[in-house]
Amino acid sequence: MDNLQYMSGFGNEFVSEDPRCLGAVPKNQNSPQTCPYGLYAEQLSGSAFTCPRTSNKRSWLYRILPSAKHEPFKPYHHSFLTHDWDSVPPNPNQMRWAPFHIPSVQEIGKVDFVEGLHTLCGAGDPKVRTGLAVHVYTCNSGMGDKAFYSSDGNLLLVPQQGTLYITTEFGKMVVEPNEICVIQLGMRFSVNVDGMSRGYILEVFGASFELPDLGPIGANGLANPRDFLTPTACYEDRSCDYTIVSKYQGKLFCAKQDHSPFDVVGWHGNYTPYKYNLDRFMVINAVKFDHADPSIFTVLTAQSTRPGVAIADFVIFPPRWSVQEHTFRPPYYHRNCMSEFMGIIKGDYEAKKGSLPGGGTLHSMMTPHGPDAACFEAASREEMVPKVVAAGTQAFMFESSMSMAITNWGNETCRVVDDEYFQCWAPIQKHFDPQWDPSEQFEE
Structure with missing residues (x-):
């Protein structure tokens, strides 16, 4: 056509x-x-x-x-x-x-x-x-x-x-x-x-x-x-x-x-x-250590009058290799001066279960978010070998420097609001150990 x-x-x-x-x-x-x-x-x-x-x-x-x-x-x-x-x-x-x-x-x-x-x-x-x-x-x-x-x-x-x-x-x-x-x-x-x-x-x-x-x-x-x-x-x-x-x-x-x-x-x-x-997006990623900021996945941006600050960015999280050493590989826990709306086109989002294709999430300005409890525990213990992340999936984000408000339809009328979303972080456990031996830390 x-x-x-x-x-x-x-x-x-x-x-x-x-x-x-x-x-x-x-x-x-x-x-x-x-x-x-x-x-x-x-x-x-x-x-x-x-x-x-x-x-x-x-x-x-x-x-x-x-x-x-x-x-x-x-x-x-x-x-x-x-x-x-x-x-x-x-x-x-x-x-x-x-x-x-x-x-x-x-x-x-x-x-x-x-x-x-x-x-x-x-x-x-x-x-x-x-x-x-x-x-x-x-x-x-x-x-x-x-x-x-x-x-x-x-x-x-x-x-x-x-x-x-x-x-x-x-x-x-x-x-x-x-x-x-x-x-x-x-x-x-x-x-x-x-x-x-x-x-x-x-x-x-x-x-x-x-x-x-x-x-x-x-x-x-x-x-x-x-x-x-x-x-x-x-x-x-x-x-x-x-x-x-x-x-x-x-x-x-x-x-x-x-x-x-x-x-x-x-x-x-x-x-x-x-x-x-x-599928034509050329992914840039960390190849030694640490987790790079999600801005490396920006496809298109609509800039504001402030240098480097976007009214909106369109960001994707495509299939890619994860190869970092001595690193917590999923997205880090985060509070942001931006608003983040996420959707899933296909598959699921690797850092959180329960989000489905055709739905969405909104993490508002300075509201904390990050991996769910199960993701944190698994990623903290996984073997540090190269692996493909997000195979068969495609998640995206509309990120904005503006504090977004939800409409009446989004809040009530559509009747698909997940009131239990906060529960994905509820099982997170305290691992603090004041007797921890610094010599156990990996050598640089």
Whole structure:
């Protein structure tokens, strides 16, 4: 279904034409006086016009009809999408959710991607262009003649169950579990599914996702630019009763139009949707001693105005070798000035039992967390031989410098909150021995 091209360099300029209309992209942005094939030129800007060249994001779309041709927007009722972070009293406790329920067609009828959106937690305000929201989607049918876009933020989609068949203004993408895609601010898209589907969405207000700097790692490692894919132009010229759904200031609005919004015959620019296969991530890890910070697993980051501080990082914990000597190998016990939402795409998380694919955990700012009791005891006594960690699994984390609040749906309505999560640390035993002989410590 999709026809993708390598981005070859994150943020580079691309030119794409539907092969049915070669030459659709003119040599200049909006000249000659009329575009080839009688198309309309339209610019989609993802940054201010005056941003430095290195951060200036825009694409020119050459389409059959301009996107301005639609009826006025009207409110679109949605019960579970919100940026009201004050409806539930703050809760600093460790939170865990069981797998989020996917309604079947027999249960409540057809639920598409938009209807299946639920906001779990977040912080900030899209009106002032700073902050983030964590959403969950659970759906059982395609969107049909309906398209969606966010005027609030950039969307990072993480499918957990079910393949997403995504049509965008730039072309088509097929995104499977263990892949991710980013659909940036203002880009219209429609999602089709082939059954019960579930996944996670990280929405970031006012910042773009980018690759983290590598520093001493050097030129290669983590997510390499060449492994990101962007669609090639693929237009449809179709008259129909189409609904455009806009997310604006945390609310949904809809407008009717008489044609498909996916009528872009050609485009060029550096502001595109893209996808990435998490199996392509080049893991960096400790090979002598100690446990490196989880920042070495960052795939994409959305930076704040403070150097080195992210509004949100997307981090994964893929299969990898563990080879450290004289080291407690699982993640260390931890209190963090960041908020950490974790989900599992497949398998289980090696440092804690009980977390399941399709669920999640939230460890809020400065709330302690770490390995459960069983993990600590086993890792403290295991033989220090090389072994594969997290084989057949894929866990991820949305980490943010903002203190995230839980929505009413996340706290009550979804009915999958694990009230016994704290019990995983209850069996931890005291091992303190004031008579311990320092000579028993391994020699450096």
